[in-house]
Amino acid sequence: MTLLQATAISKRFGGLMALSEVDFTVAPGEFVAVIGPNGAGKSTFLNVLTGLTLPSAGNVQFDGRDITRAPTHGRIRAGLGRTFQHGRLFSRLSVLENVMTGAAIRTDRSESQLREASLGMLDRMGLADEAKRPIDSLSYGQRRMVELCRALACGPRVLLLDEPAAGLNSGEVELLMARLIALRAEHELAVVLIEHNMGMVMRLAERILVLNFGCRIAEGTPAKVQSDPAVLSAYLGEGYNNARD
Amino acid sequence: MRRYDSLIIAAAIVVLGGLLSLVLADYRLRLLNVSVISAIAVIGFNFAFGLAGLISLGHAAFVGLGAYTLAILTTALGWSPWLAIPVAILVTTVFAGMIGYPLLRLRGHYLALATLGLNVSFTIVVTNWITLTGGTNGISGIPELRLGGFAFNDERRFLWLGLVLLALCAAFAITLQRSRHGRAMMAVRDDETAARMTGIDVTRVKITALCLSAAFAALSGTLFAAHVRFVAPEDFNYAHSIIYLAMLIVGGEGAVAGAVIGAALLTFLPEWLRFLGDAYLAFFGLMLLAILVFLPTGLVGLTGRLRRLGWGAKVERTP
Numbered sequence: 001m002t003l004l005q006a007t008a009i010s011k012r013f014g015g016l017m018a019l020s021e022v023d024f025t026v027a028p029g030e031f032v033a034v035i036g037p038n039g040a041g042k043s044t045f046l047n048v049l050t051g052l053t054l055p056s057a058g059n060v061q062f063d064g065r066d067i068t069r070a071p072t073h074g075r076i077r078a079g080l081g082r083t084f085q086h087g088r089l090f091s092r093l094s095v096l097e098n099v100m101t102g103a104a105i106r107t108d109r110s111e112s113q114l115r116e117a118s119l120g121m122l123d124r125m126g127l128a129d130e131a132k133r134p135i136d137s138l139s140y141g142q143r144r145m146v147e148l149c150r151a152l153a154c155g156p157r158v159l160l161l162d163e164p165a166a167g168l169n170s171g172e173v174e175l176l177m178a179r180l181i182a183l184r185a186e187h188e189l190a191v192v193l194i195e196h197n198m199g200m201v202m203r204l205a206e207r208i209l210v211l212n213f214g215c216r217i218a219e220g221t222p223a224k225v226q227s228d229p230a231v232l233s234a235y236l237g238e239g240y241n242n243a244r245d
Numbered sequence: 246m247r248r249y250d251s252l253i254i255a256a257a258i259v260v261l262g263g264l265l266s267l268v269l270a271d272y273r274l275r276l277l278n279v280s281v282i283s284a285i286a287v288i289g290f291n292f293a294f295g296l297a298g299l300i301s302l303g304h305a306a307f308v309g310l311g312a313y314t315l316a317i318l319t320t321a322l323g324w325s326p327w328l329a330i331p332v333a334i335l336v337t338t339v340f341a342g343m344i345g346y347p348l349l350r351l352r353g354h355y356l357a358l359a360t361l362g363l364n365v366s367f368t369i370v371v372t373n374w375i376t377l378t379g380g381t382n383g384i385s386g387i388p389e390l391r392l393g394g395f396a397f398n399d400e401r402r403f404l405w406l407g408l409v410l411l412a413l414c415a416a417f418a419i420t421l422q423r424s425r426h427g428r429a430m431m432a433v434r435d436d437e438t439a440a441r442m443t444g445i446d447v448t449r450v451k452i453t454a455l456c457l458s459a460a461f462a463a464l465s466g467t468l469f470a471a472h473v474r475f476v477a478p479e480d481f482n483y484a485h486s487i488i489y490l491a492m493l494i495v496g497g498e499g500a501v502a503g504a505v506i507g508a509a510l511l512t513f514l515p516e517w518l519r520f521l522g523d524a525y526l527a528f529f530g531l532m533l534l535a536i537l538v539f540l541p542t543g544l545v546g547l548t549g550r551l552r553r554l555g556w557g558a559k560v561e562r563t564p
């Protein structure tokens with residue numbers, strides 16, 4: 001059974017094919033990573049899935065419905081969630097209020113229920129003490145965690161994370177991994193992770209999609225992808241060579 | 246404490262305004278009425294500009310539409326003003342919703358220019374549709390507001406009515422601002438894309454903000470018409486839109502208290518500074534500039550800044 005399905009997605013920016021006929025599926029509760037060198041089209045792919053850009057060709061289905069042209073807010077209400085590569089919080093709202101905007105997706109919640117649900121989420125992510133603080137007083141790592149809380153507060157069934165570990169120190173990365181693992185154990189939450197941190201990808205992902213110049217060059221289990229010659233030459237090869245140096 | 250802010254501000258408006266109504270006289274009372282009427286419009290403007298970030302320069306057109314609707318309904322059709330007020334608010338809100346759909350596709354400077362155009366068009370229409378609006382002669386003979394035997398027909402009595410309405414508007418605006426709807430508006434202004442990604446329907450939030458701002462503007466307009474009992478095109482030209490903007494920026498955008506303080510200050514300032522003569526405009530311009538540069542959150546931002554200083558000191562002490 002698939003929850004999210006993208007079929008033959010292409011996206012053209014002028015003369016540049018940012019995505020060429022990419023197929024992709026996510027099952028409920030699955031953990032999939034999307035990797036690829038800089039400019040491979042990973043963020044563009046998330047933009048197509050969330051409706052920030054419309055694909056030039058192909059279609060996207062979520063929970064059996066065609067959402068290729070659905071507005072972004074509709075997809076979020078249907079059960080998609082996303083964080084951004086470069087962190088996007090509401091700077092005039094406090095930490096708690098940021099998360100409450102996400103929780104407000106449930107219109108049946110009263111103001112105090114919104115507050116409680118959001119505080120609970122912050123608490124689980126170790127941010128309870130920061131609830132009242134303004135965003136500009138947070139560290140970079142804390143901001144990324146607040147953004148994750150905000151996305152989670154929307155109660156997604158598929159969570160799309162665009163390089164959540166970028167800019168975090170190694171301790172924060174460990175914490176992030178532990179929390180993602182805990183979250184998945186509690187809810188049936190599927191995660192699509194875009195990440196350059198290979199250690200994190202190999203430890204968390206059940207399946208990996210590799211993009212290069214907008215094309216799918218490999219897909220499979222971490223073990224299979226790691227030994228795929230196309231991947232080694234396009235992407236991991238450099239990484240491993242660098243690691244060996 | 247934050248929970249009771251709306252009650253505190255409403256009480257402050259009624260008590261402070263009530264006291265002033267007893268000690269002030271004549272012309273000052275009239276200015277206070279003008280302040281109260283403007284404050285209602287600026288509270289509305291805060292939804293569009295302060296919260297949702299819609300740079301509108303046509304707010305006076307909404308005030309004017311409310312005022313003219315009341316004037317026409319009460320004079321040409323002989324309606325009771327109490328009936329005409331809600332109808333005027335409804336007409337203006339529906340109008341804002343209708344123009345909102347095409348207008349809010351524009352952003353930033355383009356929206357500013359388009360709303361400025363809307364205001365200029367409004368002035369042209371009311372100046373030239375003489376059979377309906379009386380053209381430059383305006384509409385006179387608007388009936389006074391009365392409750393049973395009590396007529397709000399002098400400055401002091403009208404002020405009491407205005408203060409009660411302003412207090413209700415302020416309390417309502419604060420409650421709304423602190424609700425999910427207010428947060429959604431601020432989210433849209435801070436980052437539209439991130440707002441979409443939290444399930445917010447950005448277009449709907451913007452239109453709601455514009456309609457709310459128009460509804461408050463219309464109430465302000467009907468009070469203006471019932472206070473002066475006369476309306477003319479120049480009372481609602483684009484210069485007034487700019488004054489509403491200045492009031493909100495001076496008081497503090499994003500804050501209801503700021504809207505009220507800014508409206509009162511900019512209404513009384515020309516009086517206090519009358520000795521400056523023609524130099525007043527230069528002073529006014531410089532003051533606006535200084536506030537934009539040094540106090541971007543307006544006068545109410547001063548309190549927040551002081552609070553944050555104390556808070557920052559506490560953070561520094563933790564190891």
Ligand SMILES: Nc1ncnc2c1ncn2[C@@H]1O[C@H](COP(=O)(O)OP(=O)(O)OP(=O)(O)O)[C@@H](O)[C@H]1O
Nearest residue numbers: 013016018036037038039040041042043044045085
């Ligand atoms: N709005 C746009 N207009 C034109 N070109 C774009 C646009 N968005 C992305 N691109 C281009 O599409 C290609 C893919 O970009 P994308 O951001 O999806 O890569 P990425 O895989 O996320 O890279 P990174 O790892 O650096 O984040 C790049 O060449 C980029 O310059």
Ligand SMILES: [Mg+2]
Nearest residue numbers: 042043044085
């Ligand atoms: Mg990217």
